[in-house]
Amino acid sequence: xxxxxxxxxxxxxxxxxxxxxxxxxxxxxxxxxxxxxxxxxxxxxxxxxxxxxxxxxxxxxxxxxxxxxxxxxxxxxxxxxxxxxxxxxxxxxxxxxxxxxxxxxxxxxxxxxxxxxxxxxxxxxxxxxxxxxxxxxxxxxxxxxxxxxxxxxxxxxxxxxxxxxxxxxxxxxxxxxxxxxxxxxxxxxxxxxxxxxxxxxxxxxxxxxxxxxxxxxxxxxxxxxxxxxxxxxxxxxxxxxxxxxxxxxxxxxxxxxxxxxxxxxxxxxxxxxxxxxxxxxxxxxxxxxxxxxxxxxxxxxxxxxxxxxxxxxxxxxxxxxxxxxx
Amino acid sequence: xxxxxxxxxxxxxxxxxxxxxxxxxxxxxxxxxxxxxxxxxxxxxxxxxxxxxxxxxxxxxxxxxxxxxxxxxxxxxxxxxxxxxxxxxxxxxxxxxxxxxxxxxxxxxxxxxxxxxxxxxxxxxxxxxxxxxxxxxxxxxxxxxxxxxxxxxxxxxxxxxxxxxxxxxxxxxxxxxxxxxxxxxxxxxxxxxxxxxxxxxxxxxxxxxxxxxxxxxxxxxxxxxxxxxxxxxxxxxxxxxxxxxxxxxxxxxxxxxxxxxxxxxxxxxxxxxxxxxxxxxxxxxxxxxxxxxxxxxxxxxxxxxxxxxxxxxxxxxxxxxxxxxx
Numbered sequence: 001x002x003x004x005x006x007x008x009x010x011x012x013x014x015x016x017x018x019x020x021x022x023x024x025x026x027x028x029x030x031x032x033x034x035x036x037x038x039x040x041x042x043x044x045x046x047x048x049x050x051x052x053x054x055x056x057x058x059x060x061x062x063x064x065x066x067x068x069x070x071x072x073x074x075x076x077x078x079x080x081x082x083x084x085x086x087x088x089x090x091x092x093x094x095x096x097x098x099x100x101x102x103x104x105x106x107x108x109x110x111x112x113x114x115x116x117x118x119x120x121x122x123x124x125x126x127x128x129x130x131x132x133x134x135x136x137x138x139x140x141x142x143x144x145x146x147x148x149x150x151x152x153x154x155x156x157x158x159x160x161x162x163x164x165x166x167x168x169x170x171x172x173x174x175x176x177x178x179x180x181x182x183x184x185x186x187x188x189x190x191x192x193x194x195x196x197x198x199x200x201x202x203x204x205x206x207x208x209x210x211x212x213x214x215x216x217x218x219x220x221x222x223x224x225x226x227x228x229x230x231x232x233x234x235x236x237x238x239x240x241x242x243x244x245x246x247x248x249x250x251x252x253x254x255x256x257x258x259x260x261x262x263x264x265x266x267x268x269x270x271x272x273x274x275x276x277x278x279x280x281x282x283x284x285x286x287x288x289x290x291x292x293x294x295x296x297x298x299x300x301x302x303x304x305x306x307x308x309x310x311x312x313x314x315x316x317x318x319x320x321x322x323x324x325x326x
Numbered sequence: 327x328x329x330x331x332x333x334x335x336x337x338x339x340x341x342x343x344x345x346x347x348x349x350x351x352x353x354x355x356x357x358x359x360x361x362x363x364x365x366x367x368x369x370x371x372x373x374x375x376x377x378x379x380x381x382x383x384x385x386x387x388x389x390x391x392x393x394x395x396x397x398x399x400x401x402x403x404x405x406x407x408x409x410x411x412x413x414x415x416x417x418x419x420x421x422x423x424x425x426x427x428x429x430x431x432x433x434x435x436x437x438x439x440x441x442x443x444x445x446x447x448x449x450x451x452x453x454x455x456x457x458x459x460x461x462x463x464x465x466x467x468x469x470x471x472x473x474x475x476x477x478x479x480x481x482x483x484x485x486x487x488x489x490x491x492x493x494x495x496x497x498x499x500x501x502x503x504x505x506x507x508x509x510x511x512x513x514x515x516x517x518x519x520x521x522x523x524x525x526x527x528x529x530x531x532x533x534x535x536x537x538x539x540x541x542x543x544x545x546x547x548x549x550x551x552x553x554x555x556x557x558x559x560x561x562x563x564x565x566x567x568x569x570x571x572x573x574x575x576x577x578x579x580x581x582x583x584x585x586x587x588x589x590x591x592x593x594x595x596x597x598x599x600x601x602x603x604x605x606x607x608x609x610x611x612x613x614x615x616x617x618x619x620x621x622x623x624x625x626x627x628x629x630x631x632x633x634x635x636x637x638x639x640x641x642x643x644x645x646x647x648x649x650x651x652x
Contacts, residue, residue: 104469108441108492115438119612125451128608131601133593136615143430144620165491166434267459275457282454286445289462294470 004049005029005307008056009075010036011290016300023304027311029053053310055303062088071095071310073303073318077102077154077288078237080210083325097306097318098326101298102288103158106207106235109287110159111166113259114142114203117231122257122279140202143167148197150174150217151207151236152181152188153326155288159205160184172197191217198225203233209326210237220245223255230255235287238263243274250277261287330375331355331633334382335401336362337616342626346381349630353637355379379636381629388414397421397636399629399644403428403480403614404563406536409651423632423644424652427624428614429484432533432561435613436485437492439585440468440529443557448583448605466528469493474527476500476543477562478507478514479652481533481614486510498523517543524551529559535652536563546571549581556581561613564589569600576603587613
């Protein structure tokens with residue numbers, strides 16, 4: 001009996017297919033490739049081959065997979081959709097892995113929007129669009145700046161390393177344990193101390209998985225704790241922020257600005273008030289998209305690495321705790 | 327007879343005045359402070375005290391200074407205005423120094439616009455202004471990117487160090503000698519080889535002083551040597567680029583984009599075609615303004631350092647060759 005892998009991805013280049021084929025041959029698997037416009041074909045294949053492994057980013061396809069499916073590799077970093085809904089898995093013991101390959105591209109996005117906020121680009125760009133030379137505005141710098149990072153995973157820590165390299169004066173991380181994962185942080189405190197940290201936050205960056213514990217964590221009350229000079233950046237999940245309170249804080253000048261790459265809902269409806277909030281850099285969930293060669297290559301590398309672990313019966317490197325949610 | 331310093335600056339804070347007063351007292355000088363709206367008062371003072379030292383950024387005030395003036399400290403990095411016009415100096419032997427304290431703030435600007443170009447923010451921001459979610463565009467990264475830096479002084483080299491810290495794959499510098507000033511560069515070649523370098527340039531950054539040799543260096547012919555994927559960034563002087571050819575290259579898609587912080591003329595007239603060139607990030611000469619605390623502090627530190635050198639009869643640390651122009 002053959003052991004089968006379905007690969008349902010549109011980002012793969014020829015070299016990635018060759019790489020997956022080689023890893024499959026080496027480990028005794030047969031790969032079946034589908035692009036994301038071949039949903040019905042992929043669904044049929046999953047059933048017909050009693051598929052064991054699926055590499056995709058599609059809760060809808062996962063829902064159609066038979067109980068033979070024993071490992072679902074999500075090409076995304078966030079797996080909240082998968083963890084929140086156990087009915088997606090016909091096999092309750094199905095292993096879930098994610099792909100934490102977005103640190104590089106998201107940290108470049110983060111550095112860009114951090115500098116755009118500190119250097120007041122939303123205001124300068126409005127002036128330039130009006131063909132107005134304007135006058136210099138007071139700006140701030142990464143060098144000598146203080147940064148508060150909520151979520152010290154791959155994304156938060158890659159950002160912390162960049163800030164450190166740019167001469168940041170103070171980098172505070174927050175996570176559940178309060179344990180520091182990397183020397184790039186000056187200090188790491190437990191998320192339970194968030195209320196004590198917020199009144200001094202200058203740049204607050206959120207890179208949290210979406211779990212019941214993180215939903216709404218930046219509440220209206222906590223937004224009110226931020227100083228007027230604070231900037232807020234979110235690349236985790238939109239649900240972490242009370243979005244209505246954030247829009248009010250921006251429009252009233254209660255905080256200095258924000259850069260949101262994630263929001264609720266996505267895509268944002270055309271008439272949503274977030275589009276035109278003051279001093280907001282809004283991007284359509286692009287910070288970690290799969291258009292960067294490095295991100296694509298690493299995504300495939302991680303899948304092949306864990307395919308070898310899986311075939312050898314070893315623990316998977318990127319396994320997610322489906323109950324905990326990350 | 328007293329020895330006098332006139333300080334004609336609007337950026338000074340109280341602590342900077344205290345610092346200059348202390349350095350003056352230590353070296354036997356009397357300081358006279360003026361803000362930039364006190365032109366007539368400063369001019370009168372220069373004459374009446376037969377002023378020896380002037381710390382300013384004003385060719386117009388320098389022109390009024392008597393032959394007693396023996397050292398003019400420009401608070402700018404660029405000194406092209408001063409070198410191009412010897413009639414500004416009543417004393418032909420007057421020492422000229424500049425203030426190379428802009429590396430930090432300009433390199434943060436450079437990193438910001440580099441990422442905005444590579445990540446196609448001009449296009450994304452246009453979509454967002456139209457309340458349109460759009461679709462992900464292929465982007466590029468600093469990590470794995472190649473960078474060509476024309477001018478390896480304080481600004482170019484601070485930028486090179488940032489790129490290196492962000493994982494850039496290849497950094498090529500160009501300067502007159504072809505000698506590398508810093509290990510951040512993979513290679514440094516003589517500017518005479520510019521034509522050989524341009525066809526492979528991905529991001530070309532210009533940070534050149536304005537001299538007869540650099541004026542028009544990025545000519546129409548050289549812009550035509552750039553690949554269609556190239557981005558051009560200029561923070562030196564606008565005169566380095568054939569601006570009309572640059573506008574044509576942007577609007578026709580002959581290059582991928584540009585970020586210009588300097589241009590000709592400044593301020594740009596309201597009806598100038600540069601305001602609306604395609605894929606251009608235009609900023610109103612703000613990359614090195616004096617609103618950043620670090621920049622202001624360093625500017626004053628450098629003046630005080632050279633004041634001690636001057637009083638001790640030692641060579642000045644930041645002296646410019648008035649004939650060479652930098």
